[in-house]
C-alpha cells in the first residue's frame with residue numbers, strides 16, 4: 030500500500046467524524062465555532078450545480094479566507110435579516126478521492142432540512158461537499174469546502190452556511 | 192400619461208395600492224394578458240448566453256415558458272415552449288446547443304427549427320396508406336407561437352405584441368444610456384442563482400425601486416461602520432414612470448474606498464470591523480465613480496452593478512405568491528482570472544446569500560404574509576411626495592420610483608382592475 034493510500038485509510042473515520050461534528054456545529058447554532066473548522070488560508074463556497082456542470086464559477090457564497098468566514102458570522106448575528114429557522118444536516122459517509130502529503134480530498138452527500146416558525150420541516154438544500162482536508166498536526170481542518178447544491182431554487186434566501 | 196389623467200383602478204393609485212393586487216388570482220391572470228403579453232418588451236436573457244448558433248436558453252415571459260435561440264444564420268428567435276400538436280413542453284433543458292437546429296417534441300416527435308417553424312411530422316401521410324393527416328394539412332400553419340425579438344446593448348427582449356414600438360423606444364434614451372454604461376464592452380456569463388420567494392412579483396418590483404429601505408433593512412454597511420453618508424446619488428424615472436435607475440457614487444475626491452471605510456468607521460461608530468476587506472473592495476472600471484447602479488426595466492428585469500458585481504435579475508411570476516428571481520452574474524469578456532476572483536468575492540454582497548441583499552427575499556415574503564385577508568386595505572407610498580418625478584435624489588428618502596412603477600402598472604392594466612372589482616372577482 031502506498032503512503033498516500035495509507036493516509037487515506039486513516040483519514041476515513043477522521044473525516045466522517047469531522048463531518049458529523051461540522052453539521053452539528055451549524056445546526057446547534059454554534060456559528061462562531063464554524064470558522065475554526067477551517068485553516069486560515071481556506072476556501073469555502075456554496076455554488077449551484079448548474080454552474081459547476083457548465084464550468085461557470087459564480088457562487089452564492091465565496092469566502093477565500095478564514096476572516097471572510099468570520100465576517101459572514103458577524104453579519105448574520107448583527108446585520109442580516111432572515112426567517113427564523115432551524116437547519117438539520119444529514120451528511121453521508123465520505124468517499125476519499127485523493128491524497129497529497131498531509132492533505133486528503135473527499136466528497137460527501139448532504140441534505141439540509143429547514144424548519145421555520147410555521148413548524149413545517151422542508152428539504153431546504155441537497156447537494157454534495159467537495160473537500161480538501163488538512164490533517165497536519167493531528168487535527169482535521171478544512172482547506173477547502175465546495176458545497177455544490179442540486180436544489181437550484183433557493184427558498185427565500187440562503188443565510189446560514191451549509 | 193400624467194398623474195392627473197392616470198386611471199384609478201379599483202380604488203388603487205400610485206400612492207395607495209389595494210393589497211388585493213398581491214393575492215388575487217383574477218388580477219394575476221389579467222396581468223399576464225395586459226402586462227407580460229401586452230404593451231411591453233420582456234427580458235429574455237443575454238446575447239452572451241447565445242454566443243454560438245444553435246445555443247438556446249429556456250426562460251419565461253410572465254408565467255409563459257419561452258425558449259430563446261440563435262439560429263444557424265446568427266439571428267435570435269423566441270417561441271413559446273408549447274408544442275403545436277398537443278401542447279407538450281418541447282424543449283426540456285434549461286440551456287444547451289441544438290447543433291442541427293431541430294427541437295423535437297418527445298411525445299410524437301414533431302420537429303421545429305430554431306425559429307420555431309415546424310419542419311417535421313412523423314407519419315404525416317400515415318403508415319402504408321392508413322392514417323396520416325389530410326392533404327390540406329399545412330406545416331406552416333402549425334409553427335410554435337413566436338415572439339418579436341430585439342436586442343439592446345447585449346440584452347435580449349421579446350414581446351407578444353405585434354404593434355408595440357421598437358425596443359429602443361420602449362426603453363427610452365435614459366434607460367438606454369444606463370444599460371450601455373454596464374454593457375460598455377462584451378460580457379461573459381459567470382453563473383446563475385435562482386431564488387424562489389413566496390410572494391407576489393410586484394413586491395419584488397417595488398423592492399428593487401425602493402431606495403427608502405436600503406440603509407434600514409440592509410444593516411450590513413452600518414454594522415461594519417461603512418455607512419456612506421456623503422455619497423452622491425441620482426435617480427431617474429422614465430416618462431411612463433415604470434422604468435427607473437438609481438446610482439450611488441463615491442464621495443468626490445475620495446479615491447480609496449478602504450481609507451473611506453476607516454474614516455466612516457470613526458464617524459459612524461460601527462461596532463464590528465471586517466476582517467477581510469477584499470469582500471468590499473471596489474475597482475472602478477467604468478469611467479465614473481459609480482459604485483452602485485440599480486436599474487429596473489419594467490416589467491421583469493433589474494440590471495445591476497454593485498461594486499464590481501454585474502448581474503441581471505429576471506423576475507418570473509409563477510403564481511400570486513410564487514416568484515422566482517433568476518440572477519445571471521457576468522463579468523467582461525476580457526477579465527483575467529484575478530479579476531474574476533475579485534468579482535466572485537464581491538458577489539458575496541448580492542444574490543440569495545448577499546450580505547446587502549438577502550433581506551429583500553424576506554421583505555417580499557413578509558409583505559405577502561402580512562397582507563393576507565387585507566383586500567380593500569391600501570398601502571401608503573408617500574415618502575418624498577405623492578407624484579412621480581423624472582428625477583430625484585434617492586438617498587433623500589423618496590418612494591418616487593415605487594410610485595412610478597404603480598403609475599405604469601395601473602396604466603397598462605387599464606380598466607382590468609376596476610372590471611374585476613365590479614365583477615366581485617378582485
Ligand code: FES
Nearest residue numbers: 274276277296299
Ligand atoms: S405533443 Fe408534441 S408532438 Fe404530440
Ligand SMILES: [Fe+2]
Nearest residue numbers: 398405548551
Ligand atoms: Fe434591498
